[in-house]
Amino acid sequence: MLPRSQILLLASLILAGVVSAFSGNMDTYFLDVAMGVGISVVLASSLNLINGFTGQFSLGHAGFMAVGAYTSAMITTTLGPKFGWSQLGLQWVLFPASLLVGGLLSALAGLAVGAPSLRLKGDYLAIVTLGFGEIIKVVLQNVEAVGGARGLVAVPGHTNLFWTFGTAALTVYVVWALMNSTYGRGFLAVADDEVAAEAMGLNTTRYKIIAFAVGSFFAGIAGGLYAHLKGYLNPTGFDFNKSIEIVIMVILGGMGKHVGVIVAAVVLTAVQEPLRQLGDWRMILYALILILLMILRPQGLFVWPLWTKKTT
């Protein structure tokens, strides 16, 4: 008998598969937005592991996403035409394999950035990860093999509802399961007080590295999904603004809250559609929302109970 959490995960995967199978005659615009929402859930939940639960401050999530996006797109665009793949083989074998490789490479990048810089805390760590994100962007802009500043075009549209929501369910499960164990409570302890955590026998460096590796692994997979959803990659799509967007989802949902962050990811991604006509004003609106939130609800917008009686 499986634990309830795993049954729930399995049910989500089956549901995603069934809905995906019947998505053939759904509105393509709606599908596009829905898949964008799923990718956001992956990004926000994985960043929540690093910034929320483990108390680190990464501003480089878009960079990790880019590593996964370009890796997986390169794999499908170069290996795809070879070996006479069938459409099924492309979408159900090559594509998930490319996502996995993209995720693993991104996790490796997470280790490479994380291991030397995890002695840093708070703002210092934020600056290092921000620098990493910018380096990735500039490197991609200057490597002709991946299209340089023109971007990578003609990425096949393998992303469907099953892959996005399947990944989203898996991400949420992994983060939830990691936290809900005696071992996983260590992440929260590291976030609360590193000195005390070490004194209780916790290897705080290892915890932080696991958080970074797992977080960037899923960011990389999200990148692969994004690449095969949009069909076109441009380095500027993975800049500072994208990282900030994900950070905002985590803060708005409530750092270290599972459901809150998922809700925030869904709402903030969906709400972008009607806001699109505002163009650049969108970011200003974002900033305003953040400021108001920090003043009115520092614990996060979707943290239960939604309203608590003031005790005076």
Next chain:
Amino acid sequence: MAALLQLDQITIRFGGLTAVSEVTATVQTGELVGLIGPNGAGKTTVFNMITGVYQPSGGRIQFRGRSTAGLRPFEITELGIARTFQNIRLFPSLSVFDNVRVAFHLHLKHAAIHSLSRGPKFHAEEEELREATLGLLKIFNLERVQNEPAKSLPYGDQRRLEIIRALATRPQLLLLDEPAAGMNPAEKVELMRLIQFIRDQFQLAILLVEHDMKVVMGVCQRIHVLEYGRKIAEGTPQQIRANPAVIAAYLGQESTAA
């Protein structure tokens, strides 16, 4: 028999300041030892060297015959030394239960990967740890607040919870840094009883840093006295009470000119 903890001429300098200078001291298995001295004498600094927060500039620290040089704090905890802090350092956002549970970390058989697979062994171990945690909380009468966040507890309970959390690492030596600070006289009496109870129940040695003379004299078998980073006396409570150097350190030298 070799001492459980052996401090051999340990010294630490911060820039030009020698905070602790050539301190030699021992703690035997199962012993209750006090470390006292006026403010700024270097007591907490000694604690921080024993637990690996600071590396001594000179001298050696041996625990169970093993040098602790170069070990990180969590590795020293693994050897069997646990501590509390002068300014309480619980995990404030975690529940009382989780504060204790997380400290069983060293004795975990499962790792990150097992929390994902969640097999029967994982559940069995989690259940075992739940009972061990509740058992500890029950001994100290904190099980009724197990689901409260640690920061919401009253001060005295927070102090006790910090001791319980340290006990969960299953130490052979427990370092208590001013456990009586901020307690009223009744709470202090209770604390003395608690310290002795812990020593007997858990069969461990305790090194106690404390300002409150009544507490120190009441529970310790042996006392080391520091002043300005140097050890000025060692002995039983009776000997320390009568030691002229100690009296001078606490009350000042009697003026000979007048």
